[in-house]
Amino acid sequence: MQSFEQLFAAARHTAVHLEMRDGYMRDDPVFVAWQAGRIELDGRDETAWRGLVREATARGVAVRRARIVSEPLSDYTRFEYEITSDHNIAAGEDVRWLARRHATDLALPGNDFWLFDGSTLLVNHFDGGGNWLDSELVTDDAAVKLCAEAFDAVWHRAIPHLDYRPA
Numbered sequence: 001m002q003s004f005e006q007l008f009a010a011a012r013h014t015a016v017h018l019e020m021r022d023g024y025m026r027d028d029p030v031f032v033a034w035q036a037g038r039i040e041l042d043g044r045d046e047t048a049w050r051g052l053v054r055e056a057t058a059r060g061v062a063v064r065r066a067r068i069v070s071e072p073l074s075d076y077t078r079f080e081y082e083i084t085s086d087h088n089i090a091a092g093e094d095v096r097w098l099a100r101r102h103a104t105d106l107a108l109p110g111n112d113f114w115l116f117d118g119s120t121l122l123v124n125h126f127d128g129g130g131n132w133l134d135s136e137l138v139t140d141d142a143a144v145k146l147c148a149e150a151f152d153a154v155w156h157r158a159i160p161h162l163d164y165r166p167a
Helices: 004-010 029-035 044-058 077-093 141-157
Strands: 014-019 063-067 094-099 113-116 120-126 132-138
Touching: 004 044, 004 094, 004 113, 029 077, 029 094, 044 063, 044 077, 063 077, 063 141, 077 094, 094 141, 113 141, 120 141
Parallel strands: 014 063, 063 094
Antiparallel strands: 014 113, 113 120, 120 132
């Protein structure tokens, strides 16, 4: 299987990400620093991420991220909200937020995913605590279609980051 970085580098038009959890990797040093009142976005992983996104957007790839969130926000989601402008938006991502209560009537997959160019689906698996377990490249046309339609439905209903005010 190609690595995430290879899939991202191969994208020609779109790279879209749907996040549906209220917390991820709570032992992440950047999150731990934020909890202690410091925001440190210049770590190796964060710098690499911003570089990956900048390279993609320079090639004309639209990088979009939609987050379905519970309100009031969990500590981790508040952390994501607070760093989105300096981390995601500054790198070239377009980010939108959808309160979970407004997603009830949407058909959503069971896992977070990345979809590249509307055809290459990378599903992310996490444990109950939000720790990343692995990724799975899914080639089933029905799953790809479901995820593409789910992302589009969320994207059109979600609020752009600069306009979103958490409850």
